[in-house]
Amino acid sequence: MCEAAEKDLYAVLGASPSDSLKELRHRYQQLALQYHPDRLGDASSSEADSAVKKFLEVDAAWRILSDQNSRRQYDLQRRAQELKQDWPVDSTVYLEDMTWDQGQCVYTYSCRCGGRFDVSVEEVEEETRSRRQDGEEEEEHRGVVVCCDTCSLSVYVTWSLHSKTLFFK
Incomplete structure (x- = not known):
């Protein structure tokens, strides 16, 4: 979760913190279909690596944001970081x-x-x-x-x- 904590997980999913779980699931499903390794077909090696990396990033974000407790913890950490940065x-x-x-x-x-x-x-x-x-x-x-x-x-x-x-x- 260390690497995930450095990235904005909502941005990874193209979502915002105010989005409902249903909206987050929808964004996750769209991105998972788009970057899933089985859908790469004839992609070059570098494109395939990039897509797999993106898929893993999207999946990691979803695992944290889909669970109510881990999402709450992430939001608290995110809020604490915002407070440190702003003032x-x-x-x-x-x-x-x-x-x-x-x-x-x-x-x-x-x-x-x-x-x-x-x-x-x-x-x-x-x-x-x-x-x-x-x-x-x-x-x-x-x-x-x-x-x-x-x-x-x-x-x-x-x-x-x-x-x-x-x-x-």
Whole structure:
């Protein structure tokens, strides 16, 4: 899975992360038929090698994305990589571990510089709502990147959809 982790498995199948399993299966079947070694016929040696390599790549992507658990794990790894690339995240903080500030109506977490990270209930609700609209309801956790109000550090604040205390502090 190391080599597969370096490639975007959705791109290998010509699909997107929001595609359903049925759509992924359809793309896989099209590509498998196109590049299957039995369908090469009179192809030259280099064309045959290229097609076999592509077929194996498509098959490896399908094996990971067709299983709900391995797809979820891949999506989490992919999301973590995106967060690292877009903004340097210092650490992960769970919303349940943050302090509820009743006066400001925000969850807070102290930064090592003395500043703080703030997440409003509206931000949490909006992120949860937007993920559901994007078809990511299968995930158990949500999250946002939050910057310190004093320094340049940022944290990834995450929460469970099954948390009973999420909005009732």
